[in-house]
Amino acid sequence: MSGIAGRTNYSDWNKKTNELLSSLEKEEEDEIQASKEALGHGKYAHSEAEAAEKLKAEKVSAVKKQLDKYKEREQGVVQVLSNLFDNDTSSKQTVRVTRQDVDAGKRVLTLSDSSGKSVTESSIIVTQDLTHLQSHMPANSNLAPKSYPNDAENDAPDYNPSQMNGGKGATIYGLIKLTLSNIKNCTVTIKPKVITGLLEISHCENIIVKIESTATIATIQADLSHDVTVQFHDAPSGKNQPHPITGKTSLFWGEDKDDRIFHAGVSKFRIQTYRDGFVDLDTEADYKQDGAKKVGNATAEEVQFVTSVVDGELITERVLRQGSQTGTTVNGAVGASGNSEHDNSGHGARAMTAREMKEVEKRKEQIRQAVDQRLGGIKIVDKEGNEVPKVNNVVAESKTDEEKKDTEDVEELYGSMSSSDIDATVQDCEAQKAKGNEAFMNGEYAQAVLLYTLALDRAAELPDTDDLGAGKKQLFPRHVVLSNRSASFLKLGHHDKALDDATEAERLEPSYVKGVFRKGLSLHAMGRYEEAITSLAAASKIEPKNKQIKQALQFAEVRMHQEMRKRMDR
Known part of the structure; x- marks a missing residue:
C-alpha cells in the first residue's frame, strides 16, 4: 500500500479489508450461480444435483457469516483518537489518554491529526492506566508478555497460561501496538505496557516522544516526519527480564542488539537515552544528510536507516540488505523490530547494515580458519x-x-552458531509462530503477518537457511510459517504476497499440502485460473480426500471455463 515510505499504513487496512470482503461476497454469489449454470441446474430443477448444489450454497453462506465475524474483529481492534487539543491555545494544554477513552475490545491505539501550541505548552500523556487493558491468551500460546519493574500481572517467573484459569488460558494486559500519525507541536509521554513493544511514528512534526520506564517500547518505525525527538527515560530493553524479587530492570533500552529504531524520510531526528534523569546517549539523524538519494523508482524518502547502540554509542546506519517480499512494512511494523528485511533471495532474514554484514563475514572466516587447523593434520x-x-x-x-x-x-x-544458540533461536521462532497463530485465530491478520515475519526473520539466522541443498533439512519448519503468512495475506487481499509465500513454502517442502493449496488459492484470487488448477490438482493428489481442496478445484475449473467462453464470445 502506498503513502508511507518504507512501510504499510496499517490504519488503511480496515477499509481495504471491508472492500475485499464485499468483493468476495459478490464473487461467491457469482461462483455459485456459475456452477449452477455450468451443471445445468437452471434447466433441470428439483434434481439430486440441485439438492447437492443447494447444500453447497448453504455452506458458502456459513463461510460468509464467518467472514463477517472476521470483518467485525478487524474493524473493532483499532481505536483512533483524533483532534485531541481544543481550539483554545492561549494556555497550556495537557491531554491524558486513559482506558475511558478506549472502547471495549480495542487494543491497538492510534493517536492522529492533533496539533498543539508547542512542545513546552501542549502535551499528550498516554497513561499507565492503559496497561490494564485485557486480552485473552489461549492455553496453547507461547507468548511471553512484555513487563516492567514491579509489574504484578505478568512478570512472575512461572507465568504459564496453560496452568491458569483451569487450563483455559490467561489474561494478558496492555496495548498491542501504539501509533502516532500526523501529531504536531507537542510532547507525547508514553507510560503503558505495549505487548509487542512496537511504536510507529508517521507524518509527525515538532514533537518530543518520551518513553518512560513503565513503558515497553523496544522498537520504533518512524516515517516521513520532521523535527522529532525520541527520549528513553530508564526504559527497559525488549529483552528485559525484571528481577523476580526486586522487580528492577536488568536490561535497559539499547543494551540488546534488537533494540533498534528504523526510520525513512525523517529529517532532524534526535534520539536520546536517559539514566536517572541525566542524558546518557545522544545522536541526531537526517535522511538527506545521511546520504539518502533517489534510486530508480525509489525516492530518497524510501531509503531505510536504523539507529541503535553499538559499542556504547548511538549510531545511524543505512540498511543495505532488505527484502522485496513485504515491500510494505512489515518493514514498518516488523521492520521496526529489526526483522522486516530479507535475504538476497527475497526471503526472511534480519535487516543488515554494512557493518553487520562485515561482522558476519568475519565470523565465517574465523570458522574457516578453525576448520583449516583441524583438517591440517x-x-x-x-x-x-x-x-x-x-x-x-x-x-x-x-x-x-x-x-x-x-x-x-x-x-x-x-555453522556460525553454537548448539545452545541454535536451540534458543528455534525456541524464539516457535514462540513467534505461536503468537502469529493466535492472532490469526482472533482475526487479527495484520498482526499475524507481523508475528510470522518475526519468526521467519529469526529462522533466517539458523545455519540451514543459507542454502537448502539436496538432503539438507530445516532446523525450523519455515514452510509452515510461510504457508500461514500466505493465508494471512490472502485474508488481507495481498494476493501477490500470498503467492510469493506459498511458492516458497512449496519449494522448501513440496509435499506440504497447505503450501501447495494456498498457492492455488492465491493464483485463483489473481484470476490465473489455469495455473490455479495445476496447483490445486497437485494439492488434491497429496490429499485426495480433502473436500476443501476439491471444492476449490471445481470453482477454479468453472471460472476458467467462464473466461474461455468470454474470449470466444468476443
Missing part, C-alpha cells in the same frame, strides 16, 4: 588407501561411515 583415505581430495575444506566424497562422520563434523564447524 588429517589425512582421509578411501578403501584402496588413496587420499580423498578436499574441496573448500570439505571432503569431496566419503565412502566409509568414519569418513562420513568426519564430513559431518566439518559441516558442523561451518
